[in-house]
Amino acid sequence: GDSVTQMEGPVTLSEEAFLTINCTYTATGYPSLFWYVQYPGEGLQLLLKATKADDKGSNKGFEATYRKETTSFHLEKGSVQVSDSAVYFCALSSNYQLIWGAGTKLIIKP
Amino acid sequence: NAGVTQTPKFRVLKTGQSMTLLCAQDMNHEYMYWYRQDPGMGLRLIHYSVGEGTTAKGEVPDGYNVSRLKKQNFLLGLESAAPSQTSVYFCASSYQTENQPQHFGDGTRLSIL
Numbered sequence A: 001g002d003s004v005t006q007m008e009g010p011v012t013l014s015e016e017a018f019l020t021i022n023c024t025y026t027a028t029g030y031p032s033l034f035w036y037v038q039y040p041g042e043g044l045q046l047l048l049k050a051t052k053a054d055d056k057g058s059n060k061g062f063e064a065t066y067r068k069e070t071t072s073f074h075l076e077k078g079s080v081q082v083s084d085s086a087v088y089f090c091a092l093s094s095n096y097q098l099i100w101g102a103g104t105k106l107i108i109k110p
Numbered sequence B: 001n002a003g004v005t006q007t008p009k010f011r012v013l014k015t016g017q018s019m020t021l022l023c024a025q026d027m028n029h030e031y032m033y034w035y036r037q038d039p040g041m042g043l044r045l046i047h048y049s050v051g052e053g054t055t056a057k058g059e060v061p062d063g064y065n066v067s068r069l070k071k072q073n074f075l076l077g078l079e080s081a082a083p084s085q086t087s088v089y090f091c092a093s094s095y096q097t098e099n100q101p102q103h104f105g106d107g108t109r110l111s112i113l
Helices: none
Strands: A003-006 A011-014 A019-021 A023-026 A033-038 A044-050 A056-059 A062-065 A075-077 A086-094 A097-100 A104-109 B004-007 B010-013 B019-025 B031-038 B042-049 B065-067 B073-078 B087-094 B108-112
Touching: A003 A086, A003 A097, A011 A019, A019 A104, A023 A033, A023 A086, A033 A062, A044 A062, A097 B042, B004 B087, B019 B031, B019 B087, B031 B073, B042 B065, B042 B073, B073 B087
Parallel strands: A011 A104, B010 B108
Antiparallel strands: A003 A023, A019 A075, A033 A044, A033 A086, A044 A056, A056 A062, A062 A075, A086 A097, A086 A104, B004 B019, B019 B073, B031 B042, B031 B087, B065 B073, B087 B108
């Protein structure tokens, strides 16, 4: 069946560092791919999405490119801030549901 | 814009007690979902609904029941709460077309003693 694999956390970085959180997937067909963010004590918010191969989703300085050849959707940001500390989830659409990765906790130190 | 509203936000139950979690959405979404989130386990789908009057089992349905009597509401029931059901519960909704994102409520933190 369809699945999503994320890099394990926590990921700890200093402010202004470059961020990459890896996400790879297994799917039949052509799913849409999503990144969600969960700040402490809150629900999940859609961060960005891509609906077809080579699409780039972007929001709040974060980017991810839908790579069909490597079945990946890695999340990147050029310069992280303390306020980016959160848990990040990668997900793909499958039969009107979302298949979720386990989440990656990101800690940014000032 | 309220979006997805979950009630209550916190609750403590004793083993064997019953309760109902309410989810309401004002976006006219057809699809609604109940998840639980446990440390290190990510999100797991409990039940979902593809429209008013319909429900279906997700990955971890045992011990829970759901109802979707109105399009805007999706209820999650625990008939006899167990400590293993201590978790944070999230409701989500989405449009009925494929590949749509889900919109989440703020969660209900439930503790079973």
